[in-house]
Amino acid sequence: MEQGAIKPAQPVDLLEIKDLKKTFSISGGLFSRRLTLTALEDINFTIRSGETLGIVGESGCGKSTLGRCILQLLPPDEGQVLWLGQDLTRLPAEEMRQRRQDLQIIFQDPLASLNPRMTVGDIIADPLRTLRPELNKDERRARVLKTMEAVGLLPEMINRYPHEFSGGQAQRIGIARALITEPKLIVCDEPVSALDVSIQAQILNLLAELKDEFGLTLIFISHNLSVVRHVSDRILVLYLGRIVELATGDEIYEDPKHPYTRALLTAVPIPDPKLARLRNIDALKGEIPSPINPPSGCTFRTRCRLAQSYCAEKRPPLETIEGGRLVACHRWRELDAPLEAVLGV
Incomplete structure (x- = not known):
């Protein structure tokens, strides 16, 4: 990566969520009518550039659904997802595809999110083939090596396969894949919950360093408030798809x-x-x-x-x-x- 993102002189409202609602229609049984599961309702908040927003709650509270709705991996039923004032829910597919340079995700299970048939270099470079087709093979390789260095992966690992890595190393590959397009916002969906406690600390420290180095804005999803507090400026608490509290990390933890x-x-x-x-x-x-x-x-x-x-x-x-x-x-x-x-x- 030739140069990290430059932080703006003054933070701006990067992402605004307005009246977001997401439901799922599920089967009630062989002879029963279909049922409606309300995963999110009346979700409203704003994220400023350079901020880390933690989202916490038990399993089933809608945390991951919210992250996927923000990235338009799941289409919301109602509401707006405003990226620098532009409503992502109304973008044509091609425009949304180009917007994904700015919006990336790190998944919960590092090994399950990596293609076992691809080398580390191909996995990290894959977003560039889609979003930066003007880059040639040598330029992509140079970016991959620079990004690997940023996340603590050695250059000689570039031709290895995911099964050769530990869980912590595999998550570093996932982070590199998200970072390669030089995004402005990364959704971290339970990125350390599948890792040992000692490795969790390393990944959390890495994310904090990358945020400062590249001027990233992060959404950090977790069920563990003690983990979220260490990386978040503000914390949003979800319960059954609704916001029940939103405050700074210190306010949440102390009062x-x-x-x-x-x-x-x-x-x-x-x-x-x-x-x-x-x-x-x-x-x-x-x-x-x-x-x-x-x-x-x-x-x-x-x-x-x-x-x-x-x-x-x-x-x-x-x-x-x-x-x-x-x-x-x-x-x-x-x-x-x-x-x-x-x-x-």
């Missing part, structure tokens, strides 16, 4: 306003059994409800210790509170347990 956010923090392991017992008040109870038939009103009420009868009657709006942070909870002011007891700090 969570939604009971679900607080419960996610209690899931972070701590070594002290006494402090761990103090967390029980906020621990998640029960299973996540089905998105086919979600609870009325507040969808989190069936697992919330603060829930009252009126929580079943009215869905809490996503309101702006102090400091511009967003929270959707009728009773967020009543989270009373000391946070030190919850976090074990």
